[in-house]
Amino acid sequence: MTERAPTPAEPEAPPRRSDATRAGILAAARERFAADGYERATIRAIAKDAEIDPSMVMRYYGSKEGLFAAATSADLRMPDFTRVPREEVGQVLVGHFLDLWEDAGVLTALLRVGITNQAGAERMRKIFAEQLLPVAREVCPDPDAAPARAALCAAQLLGLALTRYVLRFPPSAALTREEITAWLAPTLQRYLTAERP
Amino acid sequence: MTERAPTPAEPEAPPRRSDATRAGILAAARERFAADGYERATIRAIAKDAEIDPSMVMRYYGSKEGLFAAATSADLRMPDFTRVPREEVGQVLVGHFLDLWEDAGVLTALLRVGITNQAGAERMRKIFAEQLLPVAREVCPDPDAAPARAALCAAQLLGLALTRYVLRFPPSAALTREEITAWLAPTLQRYLTAERP
DNA sequence: CCTGTTGGTCAACGCTTGTTGGCCAACGTA
């Protein structure tokens, strides 16, 4: 759409004087998208957070959709599950996701937006297919059922994130990391490796 | 807020000539809220769906928030779990939720809106506390842990709804009712009745 | 036949949104 491509695929751009501003906008955008969802996160509010003029956002990212795309370029950085003992897969998976969610607002933003925005949902489907599905395909006993098994894991993991970080159910938010691992790891382990339900 | 109270608590209102219109608006609102979320579901669009003037929506429901409140007066109609054998609790719970989600768009609307809208999240917390938590308190072995156990069940059930009805992950949407029950019932059973994780 | 109530339309209001184009200051060469 725009001449100035904001895609991260760009090989090596020369460092520009405005890189700090760009990063500031991106950080503010992530926070706002995470807190308010796509529609309520206005470009004006993001610009004010970044202490910049709204028109700058447009110049650097083309449009609101472009900004969103740049702000939610999530990489789950899945660990190498070929090196994980099969009986520990569930536990490692829970631990990895807890790290991801706690660490930054990117995933919260993605989840919130995926629910109101068509493009956001598409992005989540893609992340699921490219990153969680291969794991299931690797560790489950019947490759044909891998998509279903991965979907069940996604449901459990996203459901926890939903109640804990978005809806903020008090008992869900109060769970410790150890409790979550203890309860969820066996569930995921079963979804991924059990011979039959 | 409004003189004309739209609360369902009103004991017995005399049947009005406009009841059909009111119901039409409510049905259209539910569909739009479920499909688009709170912000994108405009009063104008809802009115057009109901083949009515936007101002009628305002007159009957006071404001957009009032309309939303009326459109999402969800009652989970929980079955009586004192009559369910303890070892079948998980299965009955899954079945009941599948019935609820399939049957109407109310819950989809509620979920979508609970994620963007503050009042929506509050409503979901209330529904959780009033309807799912008592079940846990009744069947779990340690009443102190009932909130945590209920939260885990909510995470699993809402996560399934999220991936299946909102994000529409293909493998999740493709699961049959029987498969879902077979996989999820043991999980919920464990969350509710296991002595320890 | 008049008259008050109810169901409904129409046109506009004030506001916020994403987006655009013009203008200005600072910088990096030549």
Add this chain to the structure above:
DNA sequence: TACGTTGGCCAACAAGCGTTGACCAACAGG
């Protein structure tokens, strides 16, 4: 010093939003 490029602000645009009030048609009761 001159000048093109870059970073940035300002003011405005058109469109869409929720919301309002004036106005009309049909009906009911006296």
